[in-house]
Amino acid sequence: MLLPSRFSRMLEVVSAMIMDLLGIPPQVLFGQLLIGLINGAFYALLSLGLAVIFGMMNVINFTHGAQYMLGAFVTWMLLAYLGIGYWAALVLAPIVVGLFGIVIERTMLKRLYHLDHLYGLLLTFGIALIVEGMFRYWYGVSGQRYAIPAELTGGYLLSFMFLPTYRAWVLVVSIVVCFGTWYAIERTRLGAYLRAATENPTLVRAFGINVPLMITLTYGFGVALAGIAGVLAAPIYQLTPLMGQNLIIVVFAVVVIGGMGSILGAIITGYALGLLEGLTKVFYPEAANIVIFVVMAVVLLIRPAGLFGREK
Amino acid sequence: MPDAAGSATATAPAPAPGPRPVALAVQDLNAYYGDSHVLHGVDFSVHEGEVVTLLGRNGVGKTTTLRSIMGIVPRRAGSVRFQGDELIRLPSDHIARRGIAYCPEERGIFASLNVLENLLLPPVVRPGGMSLEQIYQLFPHLAERRRTQGTRLSGGEQQMLAIGRILRTGARFLLLDEPTEGLAPVIIDMIGKSIRTLKGLGFTMLLVEQNFRFAQTVADRHVVMEDGRVVDTIDNADLDRRMEDIKAYLGV
Numbered sequence: 168m169l170l171p172s173r174f175s176r177m178l179e180v181v182s183a184m185i186m187d188l189l190g191i192p193p194q195v196l197f198g199q200l201l202i203g204l205i206n207g208a209f210y211a212l213l214s215l216g217l218a219v220i221f222g223m224m225n226v227i228n229f230t231h232g233a234q235y236m237l238g239a240f241v242t243w244m245l246l247a248y249l250g251i252g253y254w255a256a257l258v259l260a261p262i263v264v265g266l267f268g269i270v271i272e273r274t275m276l277k278r279l280y281h282l283d284h285l286y287g288l289l290l291t292f293g294i295a296l297i298v299e300g301m302f303r304y305w306y307g308v309s310g311q312r313y314a315i316p317a318e319l320t321g322g323y324l325l326s327f328m329f330l331p332t333y334r335a336w337v338l339v340v341s342i343v344v345c346f347g348t349w350y351a352i353e354r355t356r357l358g359a360y361l362r363a364a365t366e367n368p369t370l371v372r373a374f375g376i377n378v379p380l381m382i383t384l385t386y387g388f389g390v391a392l393a394g395i396a397g398v399l400a401a402p403i404y405q406l407t408p409l410m411g412q413n414l415i416i417v418v419f420a421v422v423v424i425g426g427m428g429s430i431l432g433a434i435i436t437g438y439a440l441g442l443l444e445g446l447t448k449v450f451y452p453e454a455a456n457i458v459i460f461v462v463m464a465v466v467l468l469i470r471p472a473g474l475f476g477r478e479k
Numbered sequence: 480m481p482d483a484a485g486s487a488t489a490t491a492p493a494p495a496p497g498p499r500p501v502a503l504a505v506q507d508l509n510a511y512y513g514d515s516h517v518l519h520g521v522d523f524s525v526h527e528g529e530v531v532t533l534l535g536r537n538g539v540g541k542t543t544t545l546r547s548i549m550g551i552v553p554r555r556a557g558s559v560r561f562q563g564d565e566l567i568r569l570p571s572d573h574i575a576r577r578g579i580a581y582c583p584e585e586r587g588i589f590a591s592l593n594v595l596e597n598l599l600l601p602p603v604v605r606p607g608g609m610s611l612e613q614i615y616q617l618f619p620h621l622a623e624r625r626r627t628q629g630t631r632l633s634g635g636e637q638q639m640l641a642i643g644r645i646l647r648t649g650a651r652f653l654l655l656d657e658p659t660e661g662l663a664p665v666i667i668d669m670i671g672k673s674i675r676t677l678k679g680l681g682f683t684m685l686l687v688e689q690n691f692r693f694a695q696t697v698a699d700r701h702v703v704m705e706d707g708r709v710v711d712t713i714d715n716a717d718l719d720r721r722m723e724d725i726k727a728y729l730g731v
Contacts, residue, residue, distance in 0.1 A: 356599065359592055359596045359599070359600060360600070362589065362591040362592060363589045363591070363592055363600055365591070366589050366590060366591060367587055367589065369551050369571075370581075370583060370587040371600070372551075372570070372571050372572045372575075373549050373550070373551055373571040373572070373574075373575055373581050373583075374572075374575055374580075374581075374600065374601035374602065374645075374648070375572050375575030375576045375601065375602050375604050375648070376572055376602060377572050378572065
């Protein structure tokens with residue numbers, strides 16, 4: 168794809184400045200920033216699901232990583248066993264994962280609401296271990312292959328970097344889903360029910376709204392978001408039963424930094440920390456794996472409720 | 480429902496001739512919070528179109544009675560019949576859908592919703608509820624502040640919002656828990672006027688009150704509670720004559 172010449176000339180000037188000022192080839196800088204942004208897209212999707220679930224149910228969903236893995240594996244299984252491709256999986260896999268979540272909520276989680284948060288956390292953690300253990304037993308840890316769909320192969324050669332089409336696609340889907348979710352919760356009638364039920368479920372129910380059903384659907388939706396992230400991840404990340412474990416620890420740090428339960432906080436923090444991680448890889452690669460946890464520690468010291476959380 | 484707020488009666492209208500059907504019959508109602516037994520066999524009834532107050536001191540079980548009718552006390556026993564149907568085993572969302580609306584003591588205005596969203600929150604359960612315009616006519620303050628965050632309103636405005644939002648639902652039976660609590664006298668007068676207006680429009684209401692002077696201005700009948708039981712029922716017309724008893728019951 169060719170950029171308009173004036174814009175590309177401007178980019179060349181900026182690139183030269185970056186080279187002069189920072190001593191880093193702009194291709195390296197933008198390349199890492201892109202990787203950071205893609206990671207951020209996943210952080211945002213996953214922490215958004217956690218925030219939606221926590222806000223409504225006060226449950227810290229430790230199964231989230233396993234549900235993300237399920238999204239990726241269902242995508243792979245649909246193709247491997249049923250010959251169903253990526254585009255259908257993009258819809259089917261989140262539905263399957265969401266339904267799995269609904270079964271968990273209806274049969275187990277809902278029995279724990281009158282107890283301390285800790286019990287929901289323990290239950291979901293146990294389910295994660297079981298699900299991941301089962302997939303390890305069936306498929307081993309070596310990982311499966313899932314090809315990028317033909318329509319999304321290739322890329323755009325920009326003057327300062329190469330942008331693979333699939334990565335751009337991930338970014339677009341993540342942004343659309345995240346802000347669509349934000350809009351639905353903060354700006355619509357249905358979202359008003361959700362916000363009200365988060366504040367005072369007893370009263371909302373006394374107005375005639377079926378709050379238990381709402382909770383079930385909210386959990387299913389939050390889990391489906393993890394499923395979507397799983398589908399997006401299938402062609403580009405290692406597709407193994409433990410793929411969720413590696414990611415979810417970072418995502419929990421993102422949620423803590425953004426503030427438990429804050430929708431916008433989860434989205435913005437997700438992208439911002441992905442970018443920060445990318446930047447760290449350029450300037451001080453040794454710290455790239457821990458920078459998010461350092462930020463978490465600092466935020467916890469200064470603002471325990473998180474950057475976007477409300478102090479209770 | 481023409482002319483909702485405007486010229487409807489300012490004084491309580493005379494009761495319709497003949498006995499009105501019973502809207503709500505509470506019999507041997509018991510309620511528990513954990514280990515404590517709060518209601519010990521509450522009995523009373525409310526007729527269609529009637530305004531009844533539950534009077535009594537703090538902690539005698541008035542609020543618990545409303546919450547038990549609404550189905551939000553976890554453990555309750557006995558009988559609550561609404562228009563002939565037993566409610567005691569129904570969850571609160573089903574009870575609301577039968578046409579009972581609840582305005583809680585703490586008002587329950589949602590901080591994450593603006594005034595308009597608060598007004599639109601309770602779903603319509605019956606046809607024939609008030610329109611937003613009619614609610615704004617009844618409570619003009621709300622119209623000016625529809626984009627304001629719910630909890631930024633003054634106490635009086637929050638009370639108007641808490642009453643206003645249940646008028647949209649089409650429910651004809653209202654449970655109002657201490658609508659005058661903590662409000663300035665001029666606001667109490669406004670709330671009283673709107674309750675009389677609603678009565679004129681045919682709403683049936685069960686109010687919890689501690690302020691019997693206010694109760695006197697709106698109610699047909701007073702049900703007096705002590706220690707989780709109904710101990711007396713006084714017609715509003717007899718209130719002045721029974722003032723000594725009332726003062727003893729309320730400890731004033």
